Amino acid sequence: MLTIGGGLLVTMLMFAVAIPSGSTSAAGRQAAVSPEEEVVRSGSPLVVVGTAGLRWEDVSSGRAPTLRSLTAEDAGTAGDSLPTGSASRCTTGGWLALSAGGLAEVTDTRSDDGAWLCPDVTVADGQVSGWDDLVGLQDGSTYQADLGLLGDTLDGAGACTTAIGPGAAIALARADGSVDRYLPLDDARDDGAGALAAALAECPVSVIDAGDVTAVGTQTGAPEDAGAQAGTQADAQADASDTDPAEEQESPTPEEEAAEAAAREATRNAAVLAVDEVVADVIDAVPASTTVLVVDVANVPGTRPALGVTAVRPGVVDPDGARFLTSASTRTDGVVRLLDVPSTVLSAVGAEVPSTIEDTPLTYGSPRPTDAATAADELTDLTALDHVRRGAYIWFVDVPLYAGLALAGLCLALGRWGPWGRSSERLRSRGRRLAEAAALVLTSLSAAAFLVSLTSWWRFDAPGWALAASTVGMTAAVAGLGALAPRRPVWAAPAIVTGLTFVVLTIDGVIGTPLNRASPLGSAPTFGARFYGFGNPTFSVYAVAAVVVAAALAQWLVARQRRRTAALVVAVIGVVAMLVDVGPTYGADLGGGLVLAPTFAVLVLAASGARLTFRRFFVVGTAGVLAVAAVGVLDWLRPPAERSHLGRFVAQVIDGEAWDTLLRKAGYALRSVLGGVPVWLTLVVLVLAALLLFAPRRFTPRWFTRTEDEWPLLRPAVLAIWVMAVAGSFVNDFGVRIAMIALIPAVPVLTMAALRAAATAGTAAQGSASASASADTTAPAESGRAEATPAESEEERDR
Template identity: 30%
Template sequence: MNHRSRPKNRRARPTFLRTLALGLALFAAASAGTAYAAPPTAEQAPRTLPAKVIVIGAAGLTWYDVKGSPDLTALVNQANVGSITVKTAGPHTCPVDGWLTISAGTRAWGSVPGDACGELPTVANGKISDWQTYVDRQAEHHTGAPLGRLAESRQGVCGFGPGAAIAVARADGTVGDWQPGVELTKLGGCGDAIIDAGVMPLREGREEARKRVAELVKQAEGAAPDAWVLLVGIGQEIANAHQEPLVALQLPPADGPRWLTSDSTRRPGLIQLTDVTATILRGQAKELDPAGEEQPGPLDGNVISAAGDKHTDAAAVIEDRLDTNERFEHPRPVLIAVAMTLLVAQLAALGWFLVTRSRRARSTSEFTMLAQGGFFIAVFLSTATVWWRWPSPGFSLYCVVLGISAVFAGVAKVLLKQYAGLGILLAAYVILLVDGVLGTPLQFGSMFADGPVIGGRFYGFGNSTFATLAVAALVTAGWVAQKLLERSRMQAALAVLVIGGLAIIVDGKPGWGTDFGGIIALTPAVLLLAWLTWRGSISLKALIGIGIAGVLAVSAVAFLDYLRPEDQRSHFGTFVARLLDGDVGDVLIRKLQMSLAFFHTPAGWFMLAGVVLAMIATVWPDKVPFESYRRYYVSRPMIRPTLLALSTCGLVGMLLNDAGVALPAIMAGFTLPLLVAHLMAATVLPESHLVQESSSVDRHRQ
């Protein structure tokens, strides 16, 4: 029998390797198919770059200010409107952080954590006081922000007011065409201009400040009728203020008032502070290399444009912006509340079952475990309910997420019995694939997305979403392979490549998931699962080959994205550009710092301990003190490969992703409750059946 099987395996091996190579080629080709296509956005207005840009920056200017000021409200229907995220490199965005960010074109760090924002630095003898302190701070925190790039890249930019002096300062801190006060009569002699409208007072004097800002906008329009006038929030007024997207208006609109956007956010109604610099520079930047020669330098932002439908109702626009603030304010706090609710319910139900061993307690405990699995779907589907427009948005979100979680748990339990968890995983897989292809509409403002306040990902899949998709894809692939295994190991392995490959493509494709770190972790996990499905075991040589294949696939996608125009690149192409420019060191250090930051609190070490224990259980099941798990581990041939693939994905993601230990912890948080629910629901197999299953496993391995 063994002699007959060996020639068959030798013939199958080249076929499988050719198929594997074809799959990788198709993945790269599919990514290349959109590498040169513009990202999907709403209808774009005609894109024209103005001859002159006048930026009026007001720290702390919110949409509540617009609502409370007839003068600012009157500007809404005369402008392209949106919100601006002012998150900079540091934990807080004081005005000095915002002005330094405009100066650098990338996120800068100006304030001292824990200290009040304080006054802006003064100009003495034509130079910003303590300028070197800010330059050193960028090096200390590895921001990579080239302070002074705006002035070095574009001549003729005038500044008016203290904050504008920082924005238009050169790389050495000297200030050229700058006035301490606002003198709009001098705008005619400027190429572009930056005006500091001051800080919005917290209480007394805020109404007067609103009138002053509105008057500045009108005067700037009158002084330079051929210019764009950008009114934007710059930063928060105090260091520990709750950050929210601030006001962004652009006058006059080229084709009727629409919603502001940029290629850096790809979301109508939202821009970044770094987009302001990119707009002044018209998307082109220069920075000085160590030899003193100008070299092209990457910008974090992109040129501001307008998109979407025209708006003609100022009151409706303002309410939409205030609703949007609610959308971004509540998800993170509610996430904690929902997680604690589910945890308490699980512990209570499990304790009831351990004490009584009753059927009802067992069923209740299964339900709570399944509800946690449903939660990983509810965080996305809740976005479709538009909860932020409901009364009490925070409480509404809390109820919606728990309700959807319970519905998925109940329906799956009734229809699929002990395989309810598999149904939830399959639903998560399909929903996230569809969401990715549609441009991730369910991600923005969800609990698993970094909103504008955090200044994280504005489009595509974030780390938490990737963790959910990875678990769903690998388990679904393992289950389908199990069904095909009796028919053909080759077919089972190909099914793994198809199911896992779809997840890789959707997760990594620019314009869809656009997740650089995700495909780095998921690609080797899918290849490992396919290999183990086909061969049953893996050698060191094959393991190295899988790693190289994964690196090549990811590198191909990144390079193809780099070939696109600079303003259309995603995270892939931007990383390659920084790598080729020699500017990737600070990026890698910052990501490492973010990864290690979890260990500054006991929660990080607790997550690490849980992740290590979970990985040990997948590699050495005999070490697990639960007989039901040990029986389950050997009950089906595909259980071991699937668990090993999950551990591989989590381990690679933890080592190479800025989410660090949080990524495998999220994966475990999705997988473990569903596994426990399955073990609790499964009928204990007779010993004779276990022997038959073990014999079946041996036959497959042969």
């Protein structure tokens, strides 16, 4: 069965070479980004129509007939990733993000019931009300948003602008809150298309606030404020307990709940239609040469993020027909960011993009389905895919972490204080084998988390169950390969599983990360942050796998007196890992590359037999960091639209803007310490590992000494993982969670090696005891003693 499982896995890997994976369809796949394919040509008039809460299911269902008609034609379409975190507490946060070209704080005040109090923005005499308060709100924020940057840049380029509606005024306001030209939406539409056409013809750039549909069914509070919400609910329950039962209101009947839900749906449908009618009026009011960009700016506060509607009615007919939209920031067909809009607007007037605004204008990607419903459904599926993956995240992170630590603790406790005796050796052996199997499964889960993408689990009617079944199958296949390894050396099985993980992720990085894009541990565009390359969880798994397989291969070579070759092999694996993780077209992970350099410095020195000193560690680690910096500079030398995170960071360093980025990421990393029980357990493990590594004479347990005897490079490997985990926690905004996810494969690997070392030691001890007993039995005959009586023989057997 194990051989069949391994063969099945190999077959699937070969099959995957011919069939692309990683998305539900063309939408979601890696996109080639070309500056020549920008949706707006310099000098072309542009009208941006902003909505709030509009989703692609509104288009596919026909609730937004104008947008459905555009999708049926040659409009470029995509789902846009919207502000999250504190920037999403109010829909105003989306308009502020356009103004600053980056995320911005929108409120820090709550009502008595725990809901965020959103600013009520109005415009009077060309001035946005409450603007100074919004600007002051950014001073104490980690975002440090520069409100009015878009408006000032347009003004500096000599481009006049027209804002219609309060949200549009926020987006185009200058740093002092003033607006070039402003009209209320109702006034612009009072006289039909004529008044609107006249208003939109005055300036090359116009922005319209088409309306907000998020108010229907909005939940109070944001997801990160679950604690506050729980407190509010507890207070409500306490108040209810003091209420006279006679005064309590009866719970609504199912019929009443259904009627209320139908009323909410009808209200929202009416709001969607009203927004869609504004889009129709704009299209009717402007000439065909004007590019119309419809973009959603906000999620419904308090709900899970979703990709908003983005559609472009091109001012010039696209000869390639209907296509998805993309950008250099996402490199994903059908996925853009709201933060790509400011650079798109500036490109339309030929203005230079400020350094604090990412120069990633919207571009055309690959062809999309011409059928409106099909195209809209594909874009809707991107959000559904991310929601399933986020829902499964706990089963790939928290649960394996707890399971791995519990298994290690149980093995340690039973090994030390368990009720084992000579008569229970068989029970001990069975328990050890079960624990080994569990450790092997937990180690294999990390590889399975990416290999499940080969099964296209999201295509099934029940994607959650399909993901679960695929995970079980892939984990069994990987564990089956690991189980084929001999019991000695103890590193054989860990080497097979981590080696497979390393190879799979290396290939995935080189070919564009299709497995990572659909993995539960991969990046989720709906939730923002990273859109391509290796995300933080992927890096942690990849780094641990690289270290373990390098330590195993080096140990095999060292045992054959080939230390130079061993050091060379470790160096090669480290260089490959760094190139794949850092490469702009591969992993594009700057922080990970900086961490891998000192990580492999430890292992290279240990494999070569050199004594690990701070000076040697510093020299080797610095060389690796300089190599990563060189890759970043080479990436920076490419055109801005082709740069990855590395090149853009180098540009920030040159422009003097990098310090703000570093401070913001440091703030995220520090706040990760408050991440709850998993993070706190991780900190405890890191401290215990530090005691073992840096005070070995006092804190090295017997089980580790026994395992180290079988695998001498184990201690350097553990030190390398510790360096990676600690350094990664400091330099990455993911914080301690970098170390937390590293423990998921690392702890069961160490547990598996320790159990196999214990079994080897037990077998050796048993063999030694048998040899001793045999010598004791033959010695009396050789010395002339009488042969043991049957009673004595029985007593010896009992003993």
